[in-house]
Amino acid sequence: MTRALVTGGAGFIGSHMVDLLVATGREVRVIDNLTSGDQRLRFLEAAGVGVDRLDIRDEASARLIEEFRPDEIYHFAAQMDVRRSVADPIYDAEVNVVGTLRVLGAAAKVGARVISASSGGCIYGEADPQRLPLDEQTPKNPDSPYGITKMVMEDYLRFYRETGGLSYANLALGNVxxxxxxxxxxxxxxxxxxxxxxxxxxxxxxxxxxxxRDYLFVGDVVEAFLAASSNGDGETFNIGTGIxxxxxxxxxxxxxxxxxxxxxxxxxxxxxxxxxxCLNSAKAGSILGWSPQKDLNRxxxxxxxxxxxxx
Ligand SMILES: NC(=O)c1ccc[n+]([C@@H]2O[C@H](COP(=O)([O-])OP(=O)(O)OC[C@H]3O[C@@H](n4cnc5c(N)ncnc54)[C@H](O)[C@@H]3O)[C@@H](O)[C@H]2O)c1
CATH class of the missing domain: 3.90.25.10 (UDP-galactose 4-epimerase, domain 1)
Incomplete structure (x- = not known):
């Protein structure tokens, strides 16, 4: 049975990811420190998935990954409030950079593939309107500490791939x-x-x-993560509707x-x-076989x- 670990699995997108992973027959565990609240725990309980209340910055999270030895790690845990990142860039970097490094280091050690959540709005910043919808060649120009941490996450993923053989796909999302x-x-x-x-x-x-903004339904997002669990190694994909x-x-x-x-x-x-x-997802279409299915009104x-x- 494939073992999947979801960081931030008690969050908005992570809790939907857990449901999809359970439905595909995976054994699932969640790491989440519940900073975004415990209101979604009932969905995890309904799915029969327990939560390890750990902070990704802590050594204990790396130990859990080494014990569980997941085949896949879906990395959602993050400080994702742009304005908080401006007010407190140190906390933002501690969670999004140091916490991510803990996860990546442990993933490389146990040979888990990482599928990580980036932000297509924040890493590109205010791009040339002529380039819209933005593809992955768009120059990165983040204008917040949050966008900067998501941008450097990609560099760290590449570093762990080159030095530790980490397998990964990084998905830059529209507004979910x-x-x-x-x-x-x-x-x-x-x-x-x-x-x-x-x-x-x-x-x-x-x-x-x-x-x-490019508004993307959460059900489409988690399908993209699932598709990226087996395709597109060492790549970043923009995930949006193009609208x-x-x-x-x-x-x-x-x-x-x-x-x-x-x-x-x-x-x-x-x-x-x-x-x-607005994001161009042609690359996700050709390599992951993914395209958004949900019409905005529905x-x-x-x-x-x-x-x-x-x-
Ligand atoms: N929602 C969007 O529109 C959107 C867009 C682009 C990218 N993203 C990215 O997707 C991911 C998930 O976003 P979301 O909307 O589900 O957010 P969310 O806040 O609902 O989920 C994040 C989860 O991570 C947990 N968490 C935060 N800090 C942690 C820590 N130090 N240790 C352990 N757990 C921690 C929170 O408790 C929460 O359950 C984030 O990485 C975010 O940057 C989201």
């Missing part, structure tokens, strides 16, 4: 949305808007709402799904926010259904 996303966080505009609309509360748009959606458009679609007619409130733009972002409706069950 779907059931189980935390509506209380700073990120996750779909969950934030969806919950507020369902509660009849006003939604705020920062700036004029023309800023675009730009503005915040105004997103709000309109969500308001229609929730049956709300109210307009959003516009607030001053946030400093440093990307204006446009994905948003499923997310709203989930949020409704939480209200």
């Amino acid at each position: 949305y779907g059931p189980r996303q935390d509506p209380a966080g700073e990120a996750g505009v779909v969950a934030i808007f969806g919950l507020r609309l369902l509660k009849g509360e006003p939604c705020s748009i920062f700036g004029d709402g023309t800023q675009t 730009e959606t503005s915040v105004n458009e997103l709000y309109s679609r969500l308001a229609a799904i929730c049956g709300v007619e109210a307009d959003p409130e516009f607030k001053p733009a946030r400093a440093g926010e990307l204006h446009r972002s 994905g948003l409706s499923e997310t709203v259904e989930f949020l409704r069950s939480q209200v």
